[in-house]
Amino acid sequence: MKATVRNAALIAAICMTLGACNTAGGRDRIDLSAASPKAKDSLHAVESGTKMKGHASWYGPGFHGRKTASGERFNSHGMTAAHRTLPFGTRLLVENPENGRSVIVRINDRGPFIKGRSIDLARGAAQTIGLNGVGTVNMTVLAGAGPS
Numbered sequence: 001m002k003a004t005v006r007n008a009a010l011i012a013a014i015c016m017t018l019g020a021c022n023t024a025g026g027r028d029r030i031d032l033s034a035a036s037p038k039a040k041d042s043l044h045a046v047e048s049g050t051k052m053k054g055h056a057s058w059y060g061p062g063f064h065g066r067k068t069a070s071g072e073r074f075n076s077h078g079m080t081a082a083h084r085t086l087p088f089g090t091r092l093l094v095e096n097p098e099n100g101r102s103v104i105v106r107i108n109d110r111g112p113f114i115k116g117r118s119i120d121l122a123r124g125a126a127q128t129i130g131l132n133g134v135g136t137v138n139m140t141v142l143a144g145a146g147p148s
Contacts, residue, residue: 046086046141048141048143049141050140050141051138051139051140051141052118052138052139052141053136053137053139054117054118054119054136054137055116055134055135055137056117056118056119056120056121056126056131056134056135056136057112057114057117057119057126057133057134058120058121058122058125058126058127058133059082059112059120059121059123060076060077060123060124060126061076061123064076068082068108068109068110069082069109070108070109074108074109074122075122075124076124077123077124078122078124078125079103079104079105079122079125080105080106080107080108080109080122080125081094081105081107081109081119081120081125082107082108082109082110082111082119082120083107083109083110083111083119083120084110084111086107086141087107088107088108089106089108090106090143091104091105091106091107091141091142091143092104092106092119092140092141092142093139094119094121094125094129094137094138094139095129095137095138095139095140096129096130096131096135096137097136097137098136101129102129103121103125103128103129105121105122117134118139119137
């Protein structure tokens with residue numbers, strides 16, 4: 001009987017530990033607090049004026065009010081974005097080449113975690129440039145931040 005209780009407690013502890021590895025909504029986050037120097041170096045500032053092109057998507061309602069990877073609360077109506085490598089605080093000019101509309105966003109989260117996508121825009125930013133779903137965008141770094 002003691003072994004059964006001990007096993008149940010062990011299984012519960014493992015489940016809680018694994019659950020803590022997954023953030024709310026199943027959205028992965030990158031925690032750099034314990035990252036190696038090499039991993040931190042990969043998240044480097046990009047020189048102002050650097051131009052990039054990629055596929056953008058948007059995220060919003062399901063994450064509104066939750067903490068972003070930077071620690072701030074996500075505002076789905078805001079002018080923010082998630083990028084896998086640009087440091088938090090980096091400002092980007094994001095343009096929709098289909099209609100010429102643009103918006104300035106600030107990187108405050110990590111993602112997107114879907115192959116082929118470069119940036120996740122907050123819903124407000126996506127609406128500003130007329131992005132519905134996924135689309136190609138041109139990005140220009142306006143101001144970079146130091147390593148996260």
